Amino acid sequence: MAFNPLEEKGMPMEKQFKSWVEVNTKPYNKDTVHPYTRTRGILMNGIEVEAALFLHDFARHTSDLELKKTLALSRRVEQQQQKAVNWMIPGNESTLEVTLGYEQVAVDLTAFLAQTEPDGYVKQALDFALLEDFDHLYRYANYMKMTEGKDPSSVTKQYTEITVGRPTALEHRHPLDEIRNFVDCKKADPVTNLHIYTIVAAEQQTMNYYMNVGNRFTDMLGRGLYQEIGQMEEQHVSHYESLMDPNLTWFEMLLWHEYNECWLYYSLMQEEPLAEARAVWEQNLSMEIEHLRVACELMRKYEKKDPLSLLPESMPQIFKFQSNIDYIREILGTQMELTGYGTDYIPVDELPKDNRYVMFQSQVNATGSPSEAVIDTLIQKSGNDYRNEISGPHPWAPYRRTEAVPAVKRRLEASA
Numbered sequence: 001m002a003f004n005p006l007e008e009k010g011m012p013m014e015k016q017f018k019s020w021v022e023v024n025t026k027p028y029n030k031d032t033v034h035p036y037t038r039t040r041g042i043l044m045n046g047i048e049v050e051a052a053l054f055l056h057d058f059a060r061h062t063s064d065l066e067l068k069k070t071l072a073l074s075r076r077v078e079q080q081q082q083k084a085v086n087w088m089i090p091g092n093e094s095t096l097e098v099t100l101g102y103e104q105v106a107v108d109l110t111a112f113l114a115q116t117e118p119d120g121y122v123k124q125a126l127d128f129a130l131l132e133d134f135d136h137l138y139r140y141a142n143y144m145k146m147t148e149g150k151d152p153s154s155v156t157k158q159y160t161e162i163t164v165g166r167p168t169a170l171e172h173r174h175p176l177d178e179i180r181n182f183v184d185c186k187k188a189d190p191v192t193n194l195h196i197y198t199i200v201a202a203e204q205q206t207m208n209y210y211m212n213v214g215n216r217f218t219d220m221l222g223r224g225l226y227q228e229i230g231q232m233e234e235q236h237v238s239h240y241e242s243l244m245d246p247n248l249t250w251f252e253m254l255l256w257h258e259y260n261e262c263w264l265y266y267s268l269m270q271e272e273p274l275a276e277a278r279a280v281w282e283q284n285l286s287m288e289i290e291h292l293r294v295a296c297e298l299m300r301k302y303e304k305k306d307p308l309s310l311l312p313e314s315m316p317q318i319f320k321f322q323s324n325i326d327y328i329r330e331i332l333g334t335q336m337e338l339t340g341y342g343t344d345y346i347p348v349d350e351l352p353k354d355n356r357y358v359m360f361q362s363q364v365n366a367t368g369s370p371s372e373a374v375i376d377t378l379i380q381k382s383g384n385d386y387r388n389e390i391s392g393p394h395p396w397a398p399y400r401r402t403e404a405v406p407a408v409k410r411r412l413e414a415s416a
């Protein structure tokens, strides 16, 4: 029978607090870990950070003391889960290696959600930003090659290609072109809500991560690269969060947060090869089942509504980290030239003259962009950029190595 978190018995709340030793998870071995174990950890860290921050926000918007106490209880557990998950990352994994993991999450999470998304507008939003995070992976990989000489595919392995996406320098759009229409949660397929909640939390965590670690680099180019891509993650959070239904009540949002956590832990434990990680996913699922039960109770008590009428009757199709090479190539081959335009997307060359995109680009890229400088520097140093094109040459002709690299060399010579 299909798994239904609403019919399962979770871990009682009073048993959810763990000792320091139990929470201090044994880190994985960075040389042998499966890349998708790393990405599962990064994703669920983002989900737990969102869970804790959402519960803080909720508590700041109620004067009901009893409610504040109930929220504090599960919030402390969300914090504990966040630490158990994020402490799986070993101390010897560098900030840059973790960063490649973050962008691999963005690529393969987004590509899977897009392929399973029933709402055309939401799918387009996912495909659109997919090409941008895909490019971030390429820029950071080249920075790694340039500064450490290390092979970036030692992190991502042969699951995710590394090559040019929609070039980061061209992704910077005016803030007014990052806001999308929202989805009516009650009319949408439940899986659409789960997708939106998941991608917002993941992009938000990436934004927060770059906000904090981008200044850990000693050279100005690396510091600039993290700033530039960090601002792109701000754009991505704005883009995705505007899809969320703003008409949900706090109790409805709580319900969706907890249901989403159940859906994700249940999904991730299906394919986890690492025993320690699998134990974390399983244990957290049993806690989330109880959080969901509490959220249902709160809704009945405070809003006199039936939570079951809002949630799916059975668990939707599970989420999977898997290789999405062919799908991403299809989007690379068809959507490279799109840009945001109001709440929609159009090819850059169809923008009206004097559009704010052009104005914004000329401001932020006035002195060039670190994401371009990284590639230029590596080409100057080694004669080539770094790519891991597993299924052949780039699907978009102008970005094939045979065209793109000589073009950079000509430009550098002309400006020398």
Ligand SMILES: [Fe+2]
Residues within 6 Å of the ligand: 048, 051, 077, 078, 081, 261, 288
């Ligand atoms: Fe949680």
Ligand SMILES: [Fe+2]
Residues within 6 Å of the ligand: 103, 106, 132, 133, 134, 136, 206, 229, 233
């Ligand atoms: Fe990104």
Ligand SMILES: [Fe+2]
Residues within 6 Å of the ligand: 106, 129, 133, 203, 206, 232, 233, 236
């Ligand atoms: Fe992103």
Ligand SMILES: [Fe+2]
Residues within 6 Å of the ligand: 051, 074, 078, 257, 258, 261, 287, 288, 291
């Ligand atoms: Fe939870």
